[in-house]
Amino acid sequence: MAADIFGVTPELGQLARALGADATLASPHPCTRSFRSEAEAYESFAEQGGVAAYARQLGALMTGRGYCFELALGFSAGASALWVCLAEANLEPWLPKSAGLYYGSRIRDYSGLAPRRRARLTFAEHEDSFDSPALAEHLRGLGHNAxxxxxxxxxxxxxRSAGYDEALAAKETDRIQALLEVGPYSVQARRRAR
Incomplete structure (x- = not known):
């Protein structure tokens, strides 16, 4: 799981546990710290080198393992950094089998990249800095699942985000659990498959 600008938080750990998967948590910050505001977290993220530096860090994490991840999840800055990684030819042997990328707003800066693995891009409808429906439409036109x-x-x-929506978060957590075949919906999915 590639964290957003808040980094690895207790809430991200709770999400990993809720998914019931053996998760590796990645942060754009060199150490775990708590931020007083989203602006403070963003400032630290920018000081660390932004999306490009985070993508290099995630690439090093992937190549440092003896196996590929089944599913990589990224949130905001983490989604944007994973998007960059998914297009890197030199990461081909270590790329995850698929990815779920949530509200990766900086993907707009890298929309011409061609990921080497299946990715589901889920954008927030309301973004302050860009027109997410237009970006999703553009990406769909390029053949991406956006x-x-x-x-x-x-x-x-x-x-921790001002845009947090408990109901949407629960719905997406259930969807991810079904993909990973854990949680309450995986039993139903296996029964239907029989």
Whole structure:
């Protein structure tokens, strides 16, 4: 899981536990710290080198393992950095089998990249800095799986974000659990498959 600008937080750990998967948590910050505000977290993220530096860090994390991740999840800055990684030819042997990228607003700066793995891009409907429905439409035109969640705001999965939406976060957590075949919906999915 590639964290947003808040880094690895107790809430991100709770999400990993809720997913019931053996998760590796990555942060754009060199150490765990708590931020007083989103602005303070963003300033630290920018000081660390932004999306490009975070993508290099995630690439090093992937190549340092003896196996590939089944699913990589990224949130905001983490989604944007994973998007960059997914297009890197030199990471090919270590790329995750698939990725779920949530409200990666800086993907707009890298929309011409071609990921080497399947990725589901989920954008927030309401973004302050760009037109997410237009970006999703552009990406769909390039053959990518991009969607916009109605009524959502940037950060809807993170309780520390002003855009947090508990109901949407729960719905997406259930969807991810089904993909990973854990949680209450995986039993139903396996029964239907029989």
């Amino acid at each position: 969607l916009v969640l109605r009524g959502s705001r940037h950060g809807f999965m993170n309780p």
